[in-house]
Amino acid sequence: MSDYLVEMKKISKEFSGVWVLQDVDLSLKKGEAHVLLGENGAGKSTLIKILSGAYSKTSGEIYINGELAVINNPSDAFEYKIGVIYQEFNLNTYMPIYENMFLGKEYSNPLGLIDRRRCIAEAQKALARVGLEISAKRLVKTLSVAQMQLVEIAKALMSNVQILVFDEPTATLTENEIKKLFQIIQELKANGVGIIYISHRMKELKEIGDRCTVLRDGKYIDTVNLNEVEDCDLIHMMVGRNVEFEKRTSHYANNDEVLRVEEMQYAGLLKDISFTLRRGEILGVAGLVGSGRTEMAKCIIGEYKANSGDIYIKGKKTKIKDPCDAIKNGIVYLSEDRKNEGLTLKHDVKTNATLPGLDKCIHRGLISLNKEKDCANQLVNQFNIKTSSLNMLIKYLSGGNQQKVVIAKWVYKGADIYIFDEPTRGIDVGARQEIYNIIDSLVKEGASIIMISSDLVEVIKMSDRVLVMNQGTISGCLENDINLCQETILNYAIGR
Amino acid sequence: MNKTINLKSIQDLLKSYILYFAFIIIFVIFSVLNKNFLSVNNVLNIIVQSSIIAIIAVGQTMVILSSGIDLSVGSIVGAVGIGIGLLMIAGVSIPVVVLVGVLMGSLIGLFNGVIISYGRVPSFIATLGMMGIARGFGLALNEGKPVAGLPMEFEKIASTSLGGIPSFVFYSIIIYLIMYVVLERTKFGRYIYAIGGNRDAARLSGVKVKFIETLVYGFSGLFAGLGSVLLTARLNYATPVAGTGYELDTIAAVVIGGTALSGGQGKIVGTLVGALMLGILRNGLTILNVSSFFQQIIIGLVIIIAVFADNLNEKKNS
Numbered sequence: 001m002s003d004y005l006v007e008m009k010k011i012s013k014e015f016s017g018v019w020v021l022q023d024v025d026l027s028l029k030k031g032e033a034h035v036l037l038g039e040n041g042a043g044k045s046t047l048i049k050i051l052s053g054a055y056s057k058t059s060g061e062i063y064i065n066g067e068l069a070v071i072n073n074p075s076d077a078f079e080y081k082i083g084v085i086y087q088e089f090n091l092n093t094y095m096p097i098y099e100n101m102f103l104g105k106e107y108s109n110p111l112g113l114i115d116r117r118r119c120i121a122e123a124q125k126a127l128a129r130v131g132l133e134i135s136a137k138r139l140v141k142t143l144s145v146a147q148m149q150l151v152e153i154a155k156a157l158m159s160n161v162q163i164l165v166f167d168e169p170t171a172t173l174t175e176n177e178i179k180k181l182f183q184i185i186q187e188l189k190a191n192g193v194g195i196i197y198i199s200h201r202m203k204e205l206k207e208i209g210d211r212c213t214v215l216r217d218g219k220y221i222d223t224v225n226l227n228e229v230e231d232c233d234l235i236h237m238m239v240g241r242n243v244e245f246e247k248r249t250s251h252y253a254n255n256d257e258v259l260r261v262e263e264m265q266y267a268g269l270l271k272d273i274s275f276t277l278r279r280g281e282i283l284g285v286a287g288l289v290g291s292g293r294t295e296m297a298k299c300i301i302g303e304y305k306a307n308s309g310d311i312y313i314k315g316k317k318t319k320i321k322d323p324c325d326a327i328k329n330g331i332v333y334l335s336e337d338r339k340n341e342g343l344t345l346k347h348d349v350k351t352n353a354t355l356p357g358l359d360k361c362i363h364r365g366l367i368s369l370n371k372e373k374d375c376a377n378q379l380v381n382q383f384n385i386k387t388s389s390l391n392m393l394i395k396y397l398s399g400g401n402q403q404k405v406v407i408a409k410w411v412y413k414g415a416d417i418y419i420f421d422e423p424t425r426g427i428d429v430g431a432r433q434e435i436y437n438i439i440d441s442l443v444k445e446g447a448s449i450i451m452i453s454s455d456l457v458e459v460i461k462m463s464d465r466v467l468v469m470n471q472g473t474i475s476g477c478l479e480n481d482i483n484l485c486q487e488t489i490l491n492y493a494i495g496r
Numbered sequence: 497m498n499k500t501i502n503l504k505s506i507q508d509l510l511k512s513y514i515l516y517f518a519f520i521i522i523f524v525i526f527s528v529l530n531k532n533f534l535s536v537n538n539v540l541n542i543i544v545q546s547s548i549i550a551i552i553a554v555g556q557t558m559v560i561l562s563s564g565i566d567l568s569v570g571s572i573v574g575a576v577g578i579g580i581g582l583l584m585i586a587g588v589s590i591p592v593v594v595l596v597g598v599l600m601g602s603l604i605g606l607f608n609g610v611i612i613s614y615g616r617v618p619s620f621i622a623t624l625g626m627m628g629i630a631r632g633f634g635l636a637l638n639e640g641k642p643v644a645g646l647p648m649e650f651e652k653i654a655s656t657s658l659g660g661i662p663s664f665v666f667y668s669i670i671i672y673l674i675m676y677v678v679l680e681r682t683k684f685g686r687y688i689y690a691i692g693g694n695r696d697a698a699r700l701s702g703v704k705v706k707f708i709e710t711l712v713y714g715f716s717g718l719f720a721g722l723g724s725v726l727l728t729a730r731l732n733y734a735t736p737v738a739g740t741g742y743e744l745d746t747i748a749a750v751v752i753g754g755t756a757l758s759g760g761q762g763k764i765v766g767t768l769v770g771a772l773m774l775g776i777l778r779n780g781l782t783i784l785n786v787s788s789f790f791q792q793i794i795i796g797l798v799i800i801i802a803v804f805a806d807n808l809n810e811k812k813n814s
Contacts, residue, residue, distance in 0.1 A: 303700065327702040341700055344693035346760055355690055356701045358683050366681040409701070 011060035083156030252280035264309030284463030400431025546775030555716030563759025573739025581643030581734030605717015609710030692759025
């Protein structure tokens, strides 16, 4: 019998030419809570999805109880008694709790019908194990988020899991609910269940975790005992000690205010958002996933309706009621989600590139096809978009070239304020530099830029100032001077 | 060699090489099987028979391009027919009647559009509801009875011909020419494609999605109203059950024409070919004395095969 419940050795994963995991190791002991730590995009989720059979690994080996395990799909993982509590719950909200828990493995009576009474009784017992004292017959949609999470845990326990993975379990819980969750985790540990715990919240880690494995950019950094390490060391490990980069040297920001947001509130997601943007400035917006960065951008352009707050454009109070309005007022938003919000994948390069600025191709009330072609050609050249022709469908372009089309279509339309949301996510190094150059030339010509990014290297490289967001508020507004480092930003981002 | 190049350019035009090919094959088969099929009179007859479906299908194409569906067009044909029939009996002048018919269709369509885009009711449901409402309205207007004894002048809309070519041919050509330009060369047309291709991206690109969508259903109603005027003129009487099944015929024409039900992809020329294809099948099979029961089976198969072949075509390209 091995000491380890799980050993993942030299796990690598490639997605269409990009290595998202390279030689990552992870080991889990019986009764241990093992924290998996890393920035957005470090590869934590990918690693977990490989363990749970949702993704297949490109190379590497997984040992369970010392024996080589083959996990090709989620039901294999189920056989090895691996359970995962994802952030998004896998519950059918219109079914009662017990039906969810027994979905696909219902008890049946001699007639072959579902033995409802037995299912309910068993479900009730499982709920009691996690301290959830509600009827198993209740519909899932009547439960709170915390209760749903407990149902998921109870469901996992019912199949006698030995390995239970929590993916950011506390993101949506209140203090009391977190306490309760931690109690349950402690009990599970005492029963010999191995826990893998993914979280961004530094203060939780030491409370719940025994050891910690840090990933960065898909690479294994180290595994440490949490009681022997300082927070700042962990942060160092997450962001990397010696990141080489050159800061943008030229600055074009002057003191003309082009945008001021005052006390913007949105649902429960944004609180008291106030900031200003100057002409020629690149304002970096840092923060963890879920900190409200995208929501802030969408509230500014009127895609989401802010509950309160004012927006001033060039000092004039302006009401922006929808994205169309925002564009008229010179504010454009380049979504982080190119496929769903940025481009029409089934249309070609030309159609996508000219959509917002179609007015410029109109001649005597009709679209001039020649003019449109000329404009598209010019954009393709200007932004170095690699495409076989203007009629190439967007879906066949690489991520970097797709992003360049997104930028091209907005530059073609023209704007005073460009809001870039994760401008270089999923884009290779070469295209990344091109995008930086484009952003730089935009501010040089007098535009202003809000750049939302999870890549702190990028934030420090490009920004004049950095807004840091934490749980829907602005936790810091930092001048990007020589002293600003990733650790400082991350400290504000995790709210320490 | 020459032939492949020629076909290729047509493929670009129709965006569907298989559709064109099938069209030719079906045409040739019928011509060989029955010598009456290829006569000038019969070909003109096919076009006249197809033209009402073809005209209503223009609106259906716009709706499907925007990734919606309009099930109410057939009922609009019935309601508008009775409406204009009663007006004519009451002595309203022909031009006014035509205008009112088209306007009535447009208004019903716009109502659909408002419910769908501003009320966020799925197009399938909203137009399914309107399918019942408009049909019931048409029946209630004249207590379920047809309206006969329409003025002879009105019938001329359908019976006039120029140089031996019936007026319906000209109506179809003019409408298709105009709507081709609208869809290919105007912002409105481009926005319809953008909405059908990716609604969110279109909205974030500054397209007034709800407004455009409402107009699209308005156009669908407009062409249904126009189709009703033409049908009533051709039959020279109005019946509240006119247009029954037209919603399915127009959808079939659009789909056979290569427009994707998922929206954003397709060409209006394809719809014309699709409508003609339906017309050829019905006419040819009737000439060959195939019973109407088997006609339905064959036409059903053609619809499925058309989409199936289109999928194959798409896979091959990617």
